[in-house]
Amino acid sequence: MKSFVVCLAISVLGVVQGVNITPCKQDDTACLKASAQAAVPILAAGIPNMGISVMDPMHVDRVKTVEAGLAMDFRNTNVKGLKNCKVLMLTRHPHRTDLDLKCSVTMDGDYTLGGKLLIMPIEGSGKYTIKIRGIVVKIQLDVDEKARDGGTYWVVKDWKHTTTVEKGVHFKFRNLFQGNKQLSDAIHEFANQNWRDIFQEVAPPIVKVIVGRIVSETTKLFDHVPIEELVIR
Template sequence: MLRYFCFLAVILGARSASAPFLTPCKKGDKACIVASAQAMVPILAPGLPELNVPSLDPMLLKVVKSEEAGLRLTLKNTTVTGMKDCTIEDARLDAESLDVVVRCSVVLRGWYKLRGTILVLPIRGEGKDTIKIRDIVISAKAKLATVKGADGQEHWHIKHWEHSFDVRTKTTFDFDNLFDGNKNLSDPVDAIVNANWKLVMLEIAPPIVRAITERVVDAVEAFFAAVPSRELQIA
């Protein structure tokens, strides 16, 4: 997701004193940019404590709330895994903007509480949840600025970002304890929700994807704060 902004930013310049694992690419060499970004995924996914970049796989989301289409959903202490296996599908960079398209399959596990209607069906429950998303494609765009850091050097900064997403393959939902464990009520609703996963994702996924994206932006900002822009310049 947007965490891959940092992949693109760092792979484009000469080797960095702050991050010597970076691989440079020539300006405009799109194939190199995409390939180098892909190579960085497993390096950056677990985090880089020496650069104050937090772990993004696993990623912990303490609270995510959604109130859409008559449904109130709260996710707590959700662990997101799978981002280390994401695929960079496209990447572009110029002096003021950074665009990336990334495909991921992720699993979210935690605790949920929901009440209201979903697909016009009444639903309620509270307990453990598992959400498996296969092939979510996120297109992210960022506007960049250059600012002076605490070290007196110039650093990149994301001043604005936006994103969109589409799930290409499938999402499965497992909400334990729906209707207080009454399977006569929960089993039919569970079957309908999973059969209509794409519509359900349109109702509940936007706040979840945005929460993950915000965590990624924080990680990118931490990386930019640690590495001067002169070490990330396009060759």
């Protein structure tokens, strides 16, 4: 969750807000990776005069969806940990940027669930916490260039992502089955033993929203800084 995160889209190389980020040649992958890593906490903290909002913590108002027979409504979610994401890889191509991030994040907020969690019936409404350890987010940005105000700027036309979790996911939903402890304990044991399958069913919609927010916030940098200040051609 990218990385989130995280930074993402960050071919972020240049000087941002007085913080030196080393410009890199397009084919210098070591420089690109180090420069993007240096940008992660800067972007996660937000850059107000560029309109880049704080991303750690990130607030997500609502994600409501139905997936595989499970109705999910997550509200008032706070996502913490994006500032600590690690850049695994960053590569630049003429019209594409590929970024791989590895993050550990905690999401908490309000939930309502109803339907089936894989094979188990589930229903409840209350507070929730999901801890994700070692999520790898691969983001691909389709990038074009646009001349403006005497400079040339990157424009992100589209993006897509994939996620995998390497270490684990822990779920905690309070007030399942109207507080029935026996049923709640059974669901939590099932979910946390089968975290990989449960993550694939429960998490994709909210993870997509988080990654989308990361992309939209960090690519605001491209609106303010011309390519000439970001890369060595």
